[in-house]
Amino acid sequence: TDTLTTTQSLTTNQTLSSPQGIFELGFFSYTNSTWYLAIWYKNIDHKTVVWVANRDTPLENPTGFLKIGDKGNNIVLIDQSLHQIWSSSNQTTTTTTSTRNSILQLLDSGNLVLKESNENYPTKFLWQSFDYPTDTLLPGMKLGWNLDTGMERHITSWKIKDKDPSSGDLSFKLNYHGLPEIFLWNKDQIIYRSGPWNGERFSGVPEMQPTTNSIKFIFHVDEHEVYYSFSIENQILFSRLFVSPIGELQRLTWIKTTQVWNKFWYAPKDQCDDYRMCGPYGICDTNASPVCQCVKGFHPKNQQNWNLRYGSDGCVRNKELDCESDKFFKLHNVKLPETTLVLVNRSMNLVECEDLCHKNCSCTAYANIEITNGGSGCVIWIGELIDMRQYPAGGQDIYVRLAASDVGFGGGSNGTNSTAKVAGIIVGGAALILLALGFFLLWKKNKLQCILKGKTEHRGSLERSHEFLMPEVGFSSKREQSSESNIDDLELPLFDFNTITIATNNFSEHNKLGQGGFGVVYKGILIEGQEIAVKRLSKNSGQGIEEFKNEVKLLVKLQHRNLVRLLGCSIQMDEKMLVYEYMENRSLDGILFDKSKRSSLDWNRRFSIICGIARGLLYLHQDSRFRIIHRDLKASNILLDKEMNPRISDFGMARIFVADQTEANTMRVVGTYGYMSPEYAMDGIFSVKSDVFSFGVLVLEIISGKKNRGFYYANKEWNLLGHSWKQWIEGNALELIDSSIGDLYSQSEVLRCIQVGLLCVQEHAEDRPTMSSVVLMLSSETAVMAQPKNPGFCLGRNLAETDSSSSKQDESFTVNHVTVTMLEAR
Numbered sequence: 001t002d003t004l005t006t007t008q009s010l011t012t013n014q015t016l017s018s019p020q021g022i023f024e025l026g027f028f029s030y031t032n033s034t035w036y037l038a039i040w041y042k043n044i045d046h047k048t049v050v051w052v053a054n055r056d057t058p059l060e061n062p063t064g065f066l067k068i069g070d071k072g073n074n075i076v077l078i079d080q081s082l083h084q085i086w087s088s089s090n091q092t093t094t095t096t097t098s099t100r101n102s103i104l105q106l107l108d109s110g111n112l113v114l115k116e117s118n119e120n121y122p123t124k125f126l127w128q129s130f131d132y133p134t135d136t137l138l139p140g141m142k143l144g145w146n147l148d149t150g151m152e153r154h155i156t157s158w159k160i161k162d163k164d165p166s167s168g169d170l171s172f173k174l175n176y177h178g179l180p181e182i183f184l185w186n187k188d189q190i191i192y193r194s195g196p197w198n199g200e201r202f203s204g205v206p207e208m209q210p211t212t213n214s215i216k217f218i219f220h221v222d223e224h225e226v227y228y229s230f231s232i233e234n235q236i237l238f239s240r241l242f243v244s245p246i247g248e249l250q251r252l253t254w255i256k257t258t259q260v261w262n263k264f265w266y267a268p269k270d271q272c273d274d275y276r277m278c279g280p281y282g283i284c285d286t287n288a289s290p291v292c293q294c295v296k297g298f299h300p301k302n303q304q305n306w307n308l309r310y311g312s313d314g315c316v317r318n319k320e321l322d323c324e325s326d327k328f329f330k331l332h333n334v335k336l337p338e339t340t341l342v343l344v345n346r347s348m349n350l351v352e353c354e355d356l357c358h359k360n361c362s363c364t365a366y367a368n369i370e371i372t373n374g375g376s377g378c379v380i381w382i383g384e385l386i387d388m389r390q391y392p393a394g395g396q397d398i399y400v401r402l403a404a405s406d407v408g409f410g411g412g413s414n415g416t417n418s419t420a421k422v423a424g425i426i427v428g429g430a431a432l433i434l435l436a437l438g439f440f441l442l443w444k445k446n447k448l449q450c451i452l453k454g455k456t457e458h459r460g461s462l463e464r465s466h467e468f469l470m471p472e473v474g475f476s477s478k479r480e481q482s483s484e485s486n487i488d489d490l491e492l493p494l495f496d497f498n499t500i501t502i503a504t505n506n507f508s509e510h511n512k513l514g515q516g517g518f519g520v521v522y523k524g525i526l527i528e529g530q531e532i533a534v535k536r537l538s539k540n541s542g543q544g545i546e547e548f549k550n551e552v553k554l555l556v557k558l559q560h561r562n563l564v565r566l567l568g569c570s571i572q573m574d575e576k577m578l579v580y581e582y583m584e585n586r587s588l589d590g591i592l593f594d595k596s597k598r599s600s601l602d603w604n605r606r607f608s609i610i611c612g613i614a615r616g617l618l619y620l621h622q623d624s625r626f627r628i629i630h631r632d633l634k635a636s637n638i639l640l641d642k643e644m645n646p647r648i649s650d651f652g653m654a655r656i657f658v659a660d661q662t663e664a665n666t667m668r669v670v671g672t673y674g675y676m677s678p679e680y681a682m683d684g685i686f687s688v689k690s691d692v693f694s695f696g697v698l699v700l701e702i703i704s705g706k707k708n709r710g711f712y713y714a715n716k717e718w719n720l721l722g723h724s725w726k727q728w729i730e731g732n733a734l735e736l737i738d739s740s741i742g743d744l745y746s747q748s749e750v751l752r753c754i755q756v757g758l759l760c761v762q763e764h765a766e767d768r769p770t771m772s773s774v775v776l777m778l779s780s781e782t783a784v785m786a787q788p789k790n791p792g793f794c795l796g797r798n799l800a801e802t803d804s805s806s807s808k809q810d811e812s813f814t815v816n817h818v819t820v821t822m823l824e825a826r
């Protein structure tokens with residue numbers, strides 16, 4: 001049978017057999033002292049184990065058994081003393097709910113699956129062994145990442161071949177950063193890499209050639225998943241990828257007539273496959289002597305070691321770059337250098353790619369990503385070029401940046417316009433002959449190869465207008481999604497995590513702009529030179545990725561000259577980042593409340609800042625396609641651009657940063673103390689009028705240059721609001737004005753602003769004007785204005801401040817340091 005039910009168990013002398021008898025599940029032992037639950041090919045005499053459940057926790061005698069766990073959501077191995085020695089739920093977090101009717105089934109693919117017995121959907125499993133490979137990748141298994149759940153699948157060798165299946169030192173793992181590629185690790189050291197996928201094959205496996213039958217190789221990249229896999233059209237043909245304990249990656253294919261596993265392909269093959277063999281800017285060529293050569297324009301860093309055939313020190317430039325006048329030199333037929341830290345744009349062509357690289361002084365090389373149809377896409381390297389090798393044929397072209405004088409005779413390449421140039425390494429006179437020989441050998445080898453087919457479905461619709469706003473992972477190929485979801489996704493400008501890492505100098509302290517309630521903010525410079533501010537949201541921002549994306553999609557549409565533009569977001573596993581345009585003059589509070597800086601804000605400037613904020617807020621309240629209540633309007637959320645125009649920031653954060661649902665419901669989440677309207681602070685009632693209140697506080701702060709919280713008049717009873725109100729009713733309002741403004745101001749304008757400010761901070765929300773009347777009052781000298789009534793919270797000490805944790809500084813007085821905004825659909 002192929003199935004085990006909840007009432008059955010599988011003892012060590014029993015097996016399950018897949019429906020067509022291709023695979024078998026049972027127990028095996030090499031030593032008779034350790035027993036393992038495993039899957040092997042049923043009809044291959046020499047037992048070829050492809051999966052082991054309890055590789056690191058063997059049964060110590062053959063009296064154990066396998067059964068479905070009591071809750072029906074996992075499988076467990078029980079030993080002689082009825083102890084559970086292994087369970088599938090150690091491996092998974094997804095199957096926490098209990099299920100009554102589950103069954104365990106061995107499929108003909110070799111996949112052992114736990115599923116609901118009435119579940120007919122062929123891929124809906126509670127658990128599957130394919131998610132937990134051991135040392136073997138079977139057709140249909142994925143090697144790589146599910147970026148939504150963080151699940152990673154890789155293969156790890158046995159300790160001793162055919163003897164000890166416990167986890168060995170060798171693993172083959174996909175790295176999804178940059179242009180994804182797969183690395184062979186020995187413990188914590190990389191020993192080989194595949195090179196990135198070029199649409200047809202791995203850049204480091206030029207012998208993989210698309211032919212016409214049997215094995216189809218798959219390299220899938222989208223924002224949810226990045227994986228390598230393969231399928232075989234003919235189920236009776238057996239092929240598996242396997243990592244051996246001695247550090248060899250092997251594709252083995254079963255030859256029925258001779259009953260042997262044939263080594264179809266393997267790696268590493270030669271010394272040039274050894275990772276970093278020739279160091280930075282070194283290029284390894286098995287046909288050269290010594291095998292390590294420097295890229296043209298470079299010389300060995302340590303000539304002595306180099307002479308001793310030690311290449312790992314690599315090479316250094318003959319002449320430093322000068323950026324402007326640099327040229328590019330084309331290397332033919334190479335394995336592309338490591339692509340973990342690169343920038344990727346799939347929509348650019350080679351000419352645009354060159355242009356981009358040229359403009360960025362830290363770009364060291366560029367190349368096409370895909371080789372199909374004459375080449376497409378752009379990858380640019382920012383740092384050293386590592387682990388290149390030269391192939392006689394079948395490699396890729398890369399354009400390396402050199403100082404103009406190092407390009408030498410024949411000149412630099414102008415990207416696609418250039419004619420084929422001499423290979424960029426100094427290989428000596430025999431190269432051509434060897435090249436021809438190499439071609440011949442390769443051709444012979446290729447005749448033996450089976451199919452290699454990259455997935456090349458259309459991707460034109462995926463191109464984005466933002467260059468390098470595109471994550472490699474998110475953009476490259478949403479190939480298996482409906483066009484509808486593609487269109488949907490088009491609206492979300494996703495920045496590649498690498499782009500952000502590079503832009504922010506790997507989130508360096510130096511780039512840190514500050515820390516707010518939502519997380520740390522970094523300054524960044526995109527490769528095209530655009531400055532950005534990246535808000536790295538605290539990990540517990542409480543919102544799922546999909547909801548986050550939806551919010552960002554809405555917020556990027558809000559555009560107004562008095563709002564800080566949200567450019568997009570970046571998502572890395574469970575980490576979320578918001579990308580804003582950078583505001584050169586930072587936040588208003590940094591100038592307004594700084595003794596030495598505030599005099600740079602004369603009255604005209606302050607008045608235009610007040611008017612700008614009013615217009616921005618009006619847009620949020622009324623003119624945008626959604627009504628947005630900011631809920632955290634304050635001087636630190638007013639940023640100033642190059643021309644000192646005010647720009648409101650942090651709008652829409654309530655939706656993005658859901659700290660805790662219960663808090664949101666009980667409305668305990670509040671804005672920043674000092675700017676909060678009474679009804680909001682006390683009862684959690686928020687409306688556009690609570691924003692109007694905060695705006696009023698801001699206006700009075702801008703006029704007086706004093707913080708509402710930090711300012712107490714004489715007997716310390718009054719805060720800025722109380723003090724302003726007092727001056728107003730006593731007819732001394734002009735005394736409020738910041739002395740650093742000097743004498744150059746229009747009295748009527750100042751008075752009008754004070755009146756507007758006081759109208760906005762009135763205690764009762766219904767008395768406060770709307771933002772549209774505020775804008776009107778500010779812009780018209782003849783507008784009729786009401787007399788303000790008393791403000792809310794005009795005493796220095798009030799309800800909120802009795803909290804012992806509040807300080808006199810203008811910090812967020814918030815629950816969990818979260819400040820919020822509200823977004824309502826119209």
Ligand SMILES: Nc1ncnc2c1ncn2[C@@H]1O[C@H](COP(=O)(O)OP(=O)(O)OP(=O)(O)O)[C@@H](O)[C@H]1O
Pocket residue numbers: 513514515516517518519520521532533535564580581582583584586587632636637639649650812819
């Ligand atoms: N787009 C931007 N351009 C330049 N500087 C910015 C930008 N966004 C934020 N900053 C700076 O980063 C720092 C932190 O900003 P953030 O908005 O996270 O915190 P905050 O406004 O001080 O507090 P809160 O999170 O409570 O609103 C501030 O000093 C701000 O000036």
